Amino acid sequence: xxxxxxxxxxxxxxxxxxxxxxxxxxxxxxxxxxxxxxxxxxxxxxxxxxxxxxxxxxxxxxxxxxxxxxxxxxxxxxxxxxxxxxxxxxxxxxxxxxxxxxxxxxxxxxxxxxxxxxxxxxxxxxxxxxxxxxxxxxxxxxxxxxxxxxxxxxxxxxxxxxxxxxxxxxxxxxxxxxxxxxxxxxxxxxxxxxxxxxxxxxxxxxxxxxxxxxxxxxxxxxxxxxxxxxxxxxxxxxxxxxxxxxxxxxxxxxxxxxxxxxxxxxxxxxxxxxxxxxxxxxxx
Amino acid sequence: xxxxxxxxxxxxxxxxxxxxxxxxxxxxxxxxxxxxxxxxxxxxxxxxxxxxxxxxxxxxxxxxxxxxxxxxxxxxxxxxxxxxxxxxxxxxxxxxxxxxxxxxxxxxxxxxxxxxxxxxxxxxxxxxxxxxxxxxxxxxxxxxxxxxxxxxxxxxxxxxxxxxxxxxxxxxxxxxxxxxxxxxxxxxxxxxxxxxxxxxxxxxxxxxxxxxxxxxxxxxxxxxxxxxxxxxxxxxxxxxxxxxxxxxxxxxxxxxxxxxxxxxxxxxxxxxxxxxxxxxxxxx
Numbered sequence: 001x002x003x004x005x006x007x008x009x010x011x012x013x014x015x016x017x018x019x020x021x022x023x024x025x026x027x028x029x030x031x032x033x034x035x036x037x038x039x040x041x042x043x044x045x046x047x048x049x050x051x052x053x054x055x056x057x058x059x060x061x062x063x064x065x066x067x068x069x070x071x072x073x074x075x076x077x078x079x080x081x082x083x084x085x086x087x088x089x090x091x092x093x094x095x096x097x098x099x100x101x102x103x104x105x106x107x108x109x110x111x112x113x114x115x116x117x118x119x120x121x122x123x124x125x126x127x128x129x130x131x132x133x134x135x136x137x138x139x140x141x142x143x144x145x146x147x148x149x150x151x152x153x154x155x156x157x158x159x160x161x162x163x164x165x166x167x168x169x170x171x172x173x174x175x176x177x178x179x180x181x182x183x184x185x186x187x188x189x190x191x192x193x194x195x196x197x198x199x200x201x202x203x204x205x206x207x208x209x210x211x212x213x214x215x216x217x218x219x220x221x222x223x224x225x226x227x228x229x230x231x232x233x234x235x236x237x238x239x240x241x242x243x244x245x246x247x248x249x250x251x252x253x254x255x256x257x258x259x260x261x262x263x264x265x266x267x268x269x270x271x272x273x274x275x276x277x278x279x280x281x282x283x284x
Numbered sequence: 285x286x287x288x289x290x291x292x293x294x295x296x297x298x299x300x301x302x303x304x305x306x307x308x309x310x311x312x313x314x315x316x317x318x319x320x321x322x323x324x325x326x327x328x329x330x331x332x333x334x335x336x337x338x339x340x341x342x343x344x345x346x347x348x349x350x351x352x353x354x355x356x357x358x359x360x361x362x363x364x365x366x367x368x369x370x371x372x373x374x375x376x377x378x379x380x381x382x383x384x385x386x387x388x389x390x391x392x393x394x395x396x397x398x399x400x401x402x403x404x405x406x407x408x409x410x411x412x413x414x415x416x417x418x419x420x421x422x423x424x425x426x427x428x429x430x431x432x433x434x435x436x437x438x439x440x441x442x443x444x445x446x447x448x449x450x451x452x453x454x455x456x457x458x459x460x461x462x463x464x465x466x467x468x469x470x471x472x473x474x475x476x477x478x479x480x481x482x483x484x485x486x487x488x489x490x491x492x493x494x495x496x497x498x499x500x501x502x503x504x505x506x507x508x509x510x511x512x513x514x515x516x517x518x519x520x521x522x523x524x525x526x527x528x529x530x531x532x533x534x535x536x537x538x539x540x541x542x543x544x545x546x547x548x549x550x551x552x553x554x555x556x557x558x559x560x561x562x563x564x565x566x567x568x
Contacts, residue, residue: 007449104395105413105447110388129389130448137449163389164414165291165421 001083003090007138010091014052014139017088022049026141026168028132031055031092032072032186033081036176040145041085043173052139053082054091056098061127072186091139098134107133109156109163115250116152116263117274120240128153129160136161141168149175149183151261151276155250175275177203183275190271198234199273202264205230205242206277209262213281218255220244223262231266240265240272247278256281285367287374291422294375298336298423301372306333310425310452312416315339315376316356316470317365320460324429325369327457336423337366338375340382345411356470375423382418391417393440393447399534400436400547401558404524412437413444420445425452433459433467435545435560439534459559461487467559474555482518483557486548489514489526490561493546497565502539504528507546515550524549524556531562540565 004010014024025048027040037053044051055078062068075092082090106126113125136144146154154172161170176184181203182196191199205227212223227242245252247259256279263276288294298308309332311324321337328335339362346352359376366374390410397409420428430438438456445454460468465487466480475483489511496507508526515523529536531543540563547560 011451101446103447105391105393105444107448108390108392110390112388134447134449137451140451160389162385163387163418164391165418167295167421167424 001079001087001090003079003092005092005094006097007093010052010089010138011140013089014050017050018140023143024048024139024141025051026135026139026144027051027053027087028135028144028146029053029055030057030071030186031078032074032189033078034176034184034186036147036149036184038081038085039176040147040173041082041087043171044143044145045086047171048141048143050088051086052089052091052141053087054093054135054139056091056093056131056135058098058127058131059095060099060103060130061124063121063123066121067187067190072189091135098131103130106130107160107164109160112152112156112159112250115245115252116241116243117265118152120265125153125156129156132157133160133164133166136166136168143169143171145171145173147175148172148278149185149275151263151278152250155248181207183273185273187271187273191268195236195268195271198237199266199268201230201234202266202273202275205264206262206275209244210277210279213256213260213279218257218281220252220254220256223256227262227264231264234266234268236269238267240267257283285363285371285374287363287376289376289378290381291377294336294373294422295424297373298334301334302424307427308332308423308425309335310419310423310428311335311337311371312419312428312430313337313339314341314355314470315362316358316473317362318460318468318470320431320433320468322365322369323460324431324457325366325371327455328427328429329370331455332425332427334372335370336373336375336425337371338377338419338423340375340377340415340419342382342411342415343379344383344387344414345408347405347407350405351471351474356473375419382415387414390414391444391448393444396436396440396443396534399529399536400525400527401549402436404549409437409440413440416441417444417448417450420450420452427453427455429455429457431459432456432562433469433559435547435562436534439532465491467557469557471555471557475552479520479552479555482521483550483552485514485518486550486557486559489548490546490559493528494561494563497540497544497563502541502565504536504538504540507540511546511548515548518550518552520553522551524551541567 025044107129180200247261260281265274309328391413464484531545549558
């Protein structure tokens with residue numbers, strides 16, 4: 001496994017692999033790798049011949065009050081995980097390498113970035129879309145892999161790739177959960193033991209949603225009310241949103257039908273957690 | 285020469301050329317080809333092995349009151365010109381092919397798009413940056429060629445490519461002028477005979493600027509005053525701007541020094557014309 005610290009190096013490595021006819025897979029990460037990321041690496045290894053993982057905590061997607069500085073950076077552990085999972089190249093640039101000058105160029109995806117996390121994290125998706133564009137242009141993958149856990153990010157990136165005719169395929173992999181249902185996240189390590197227990201109620205609320213939809217409830221308001229009851233059981237929780245939206249446009253819906261996304265953002269203590277499920281609610 | 289009407293076709297042709305080891309050159313145009321475009325094709329043929337010219341009047345870079353509908357589209361003549369100049373592929377998509385759905389994703393270049401033409405054409409450079417990103421992603425050239433006549437566009441595109449790490453080189457070719465000095469432009473054909481004569485004063489004003497700088501005048505205000513006198517001789521002219529700016533940041537300067545851009549936009553009748561010269565004014 002090679003560790004590329006510069007854009008020039010990763011480009012050279014990818015060019016050499018492509019010259020050998022290899023299909024390039026790409027897993028962009030912010031490091032602090034966990035079984036969610038590993039599932040992406042496995043998907044990449046299955047679908048492509050040469051897997052590049054980027055590890056870069058991207059400053060432009062964090063807001064002023066957010067956890068950019070304290071975001072975990074266990075770099076040596078991350079490399080070990082990549083090595084174990086047959087990654088070919090880890091691209092780990094410095095912020096200076098990625099943003100050598102004031103960044104004047106931004107990729108904005110309208111509408112899809114406004115609801116859900118867009119409400120409380122202005123500029124977040126602009127940073128995500130911009131850094132993904134940069135990484136795609138640097139790594140030039142044939143396929144890039146993202147997790148369903150960041151549902152809105154997945155939809156934004158897919159739309160960006162389609163709108164801008166980026167020459168790659170985006171694959172969204174299922175959310176990886178602990179046995180107790182908690183969606184795996186790098187931010188889970190901020191949680192205390194009790195908070196981790198409490199956090200399992202997030203997925204419980206989503207399961208409740210699914211049950212209600214499956215049993216024929218179609219009023220979003222009614223479902224959200226039941227989800228709120230579950231989330232309110234977490235003592236230190238501040239609910240940021242409980243939303244039931246169209247699975248493609250992310251627009252709020254009153255009555256569930258078709259492809260529907262139920263998404264939740266909750267702050268437990270000072271840790272912000274998100275989770276979601278995508279459902280096919282059939283015809284109304 | 286092949287004429288590709290779809291994204292899929294042009295991608296296939298470029299892929300085949302690249303597989304043969306050819307270096308791909310790209311000249312994006314809105315058609316109505318003239319000797320300015322031909323100079324770009326020649327530069328592309330010199331620097332690369334396989335030349336793609338796109339002909340696409342991009343709706344997203346025209347404002348509501350602008351000339352999108354009446355913009356000239358002499359498609360057969362354009363093809364003939366491309367054929368004569370050893371172009372390998374003309375990519376001529378429909379608006380529907382380029383924008384099959386509502387476009388939600390925009391590439392914005394900040395600061396550089398605000399002065400000069402940005403003042404009177406809000407959204408213009410957003411449209412240009414976005415369509416160039418799309419075209420670059422479709423054609424995947426090694427080198428793309430633009431004209432210095434659209435000086436601000438050249439600077440915006442170069443910055444976009446650098447900021448987003450787009451894997452191509454941008455080459456800016458000199459402005460092509462008629463013997464009387466008028467910068468060649470597709471919009472010149474909107475002009476009457478008398479207006480064409482009048483329009484030569486645009487370059488005369490830029491030459492005056494150059495003379496003054498060369499003779500040691502450093503006050504931008506003084507130079508602009510003299511340029512305005514010349515442009516005021518055009519009876520039907522509305523001067524949009526006469527600007528002397530830093531050649532890289534496009535910020536206004538009071539005293540000329542270093543790389544300096546003198547740029548002019550004038551409306552003659554209902555035809556908007558731009559021109560510029562880039563000067564090295566040396567140290568103050």
